Amino acid sequence: MDPNYKPPPQKTIEEILEADKEDESLRRYKEALLGGAASGNVIVDPNDSRRVIVKKLALMVEGRNDMELDLTGDLSKLKESKFKIKEGVSYKIRIDFIVQREIVHGLKYVQKTSRKVVTVDTMTHMVGSYAPKETIQSYTTPLEEAPSGLLYRGDYSITSVFTDDDKNDHLKWEWKFEISKDW
Template identity: 45%
Template sequence: MSATTDQDELAPSQTPGYKVGEKKTMDEYVTMDASDESLKRWKASLGLASNKPATTDDDRKVIILHLALEVPGRPDEILDLSSKDALEKVKDKPFIIKEGVEYQMKVKFRIQHEVVCGLKYIQVVKRRGIKVDKTEEMIGSYGPSEDPYEKKFMIEEAPSGLLARGHYEAKSKFIDDDGFTHCEWNWSFDIKKDWD
């Protein structure tokens, strides 16, 4: 049996029978099937109906501004992911999660230049080199906009007990239906009996 690589672990799951649609330009999306009411609603949901995308010197299609851990009654724990420099700093700053607490992850991001279809978040968590969790969260399809989008993930509960406490390493990425990775980074956290 061969060892799996990090890339294999971070590969998105495949839905049998699902085929990625043909890539289109912004102009093609705006003008296609102007008389189709359901298509008009879909385009409006992507912000294509009347939205004027911002002009920018940044070539990225998806800019992940930050990923945050939201716990009721506490300030959010925020991972700045907005630049290569920020991604480097994140891996050296583990944060603390209190055992047994309910939390929710959320991401804030901007889309520019073109429509991004099927954006997903994938995360693999390891403890002492052994995989203990894999998360795959569908973010959705979005059109370019000056305003950032925010997506909250499902509510989860941190593990608890003496065996759950300790240091965890994580690797995460945002990938779309075309298989393009928009952001990938390493980070870590510690599960402790309390917040300090």
């Protein structure tokens, strides 16, 4: 990532729609991109002031049921259970979320993996920019491979953050997984 990168200035949906409104094709294009947000603010949960509501993280392994973390409840309980994955298996992570109120720019998923007290991996995935929608939106990471071998078997602690270009942390949570010889 470019350390000199500066995110674009924040604009409201109204400002985006007002710009170039005399261009009919551009207006239709913006409305298509913004979906329901073009007709006004989309507010899914009026009691939640956040722009991004992260609902779920799923660990997806081909041929197996998705292993899911519910991110809407008590996040401290997530550290009590762990996913068990077979060494060397290929997997993806899917994050389900809702964007409400305003457009969110430059969403990122950052995951720091530690074993005991040593950080063994940090990855950042650029998720993108999203307009508000009443429906759940998802991001799936590229295919990753769990390490294999005796040295890599064991428990790992993960700290995950869903953040954006404006340095708003929409959700931060901790969870665990175990790499084992077999399922």
